[in-house]
Amino acid sequence: MGEPVKDLRIGVIGAGAISGQYSRTLLRLAHLPVTAVADLNPDRARALAGQHPGARVDSLQRLLEADDVDLVLNLTIPAVHGEIALAATRAGKHVYGEKPLALTVEEGRAVITSAQDAGVLVGCAPDTVLGTGIQTARALLDAGRIGAPVAATAFMTTPGHERWHPDPEFLYRPGGGPLFDMGPYYLTSLVHLLGPVASVTGVSARPTSSRVIGSGPRAGTGFDVEVDTHVTGLLVHASGAVSTLMMSFDIWAAQLPRIEVYGSSGSLSVPDPNNFSGDVEIFTSESPEWQKVEPSAGYADGGRGIGIADLAQALASGGAQRVSGGLALHVLDVMETLLLAAQEGRTLPITTPAERPDPVSGIVSH
Structure with a gap:
């Protein structure tokens, strides 16, 4: 990219169908290793963790408390997007989630306020x-x-x-x-x-x-x-x-x-x-x-999860996110x-x- 990036260790919450697309992207980004996975279905969690060397299966609470998780990737169902994002920010973790940010604007505002209080960043699909x-x-x-x-x-x-x-x-x-x-x-x-x-x-x-x-x-x-x-x-x-x-x-x-x-x-x-x-x-x-018109701008090899790289770049450079929680x-x-x-x-x-x-x-x- 030619710009500074921040190494972020990622804990994934939610190992459903969309997680496969994120997994493929993150495997290409060495500065964004997956360290832990939590899901209500243990088999799905093990399958996703198995794609990432050294990743483990955790409970939700252990993942949120883990010292080797810097960012929570929130791939849960929409009904709990806000709840999980809020739990992550309150635990002092950066969070990037699937859309929508939350079910209501009130819930979304609570996530953004909590992140600001904790000094962490929120990012949200679509990237x-x-x-x-x-x-x-x-x-x-x-x-x-x-x-x-x-x-x-x-x-x-x-x-x-x-x-x-x-x-x-x-x-x-x-x-x-x-x-x-x-x-x-x-x-x-x-x-x-x-x-x-x-x-x-x-x-x-x-x-x-x-x-x-x-x-x-x-x-x-x-x-x-x-x-x-x-x-x-x-x-x-x-x-x-x-x-x-x-x-x-x-x-x-x-x-x-x-x-x-x-x-x-x-x-x-x-x-x-x-x-x-x-x-x-x-x-x-x-x-x-x-x-x-031939492509002239953008991520040529983009995949779901590239927004996490955008967040990491913003952290390292002090610049603004392009797919921020505020935009979401x-x-x-x-x-x-x-x-x-x-x-x-x-x-x-x-x-x-x-x-x-x-x-x-x-x-x-x-």
Whole structure:
């Protein structure tokens, strides 16, 4: 990277499916060794620990108290993200977690306050925003290639994760739904591209009250839907740009862009923010046809967990994090307020401040 980094010993809490992606990334980062793993399922904990030389299986409490754990990687289910993050900060550990930061803004604020009191850092997914897809698009924006940003669209459409997920119920409970599950990828990207959000207006719907698991050993099992599964929002950024957001578990097929940004003299097509890479295309008034742009910024070999390297770099240099707990709290505020605005049928302000994070300059490899 050419910049100072901090060695951090990592204790992983939660060894479910997503942990495999983090594990592959951390195995490439020698300064971020995994020393301990805790999970309610001992077999899963042993399997993950076995991927990392010298790592052990711990109980939750032993991991939080361990002298050889500097940072807690919180990969638990969304319902306990805030609880585990708070326990980690109170134990004096840095923490990096899966999205969302917490279930509520109040809980998220408690995590950030606790971290500040303890003098530790909080980071939060998604770190896909650090990849070449979003960062190349941002570099084009910052260079004025499409003029002044005017508006953006962000669409995530699927008929629902129960078709392929063997245990999808948590996705249809508080902390789930399309907005809380997939919204952080799109909203975090929009903040990186256009800056923080000042106000939101929204509508939402729940077309069905139950769903059926479509794969795995429990295929055919029905379950209740406890959250709205189609959410549309109008976001006014502090910069004056306006974004239209649609997150849905109720759409079988669509021909919509993932993210597009519209400027005073052109447009940008931004790839899937759930991935680290993808094609960026630009259309300008000077060259009125879509043209593919080669990657020019971001982590070329990014994988889930690269945000921990960003946190370690911030610790070593004293600089700002790019996927910080503060940014995650702002995104959580946007999501919570958007649902409230939809319920009340009015425009509401976003009260959690944030700044547009620093860009990743140039192509970075580990």
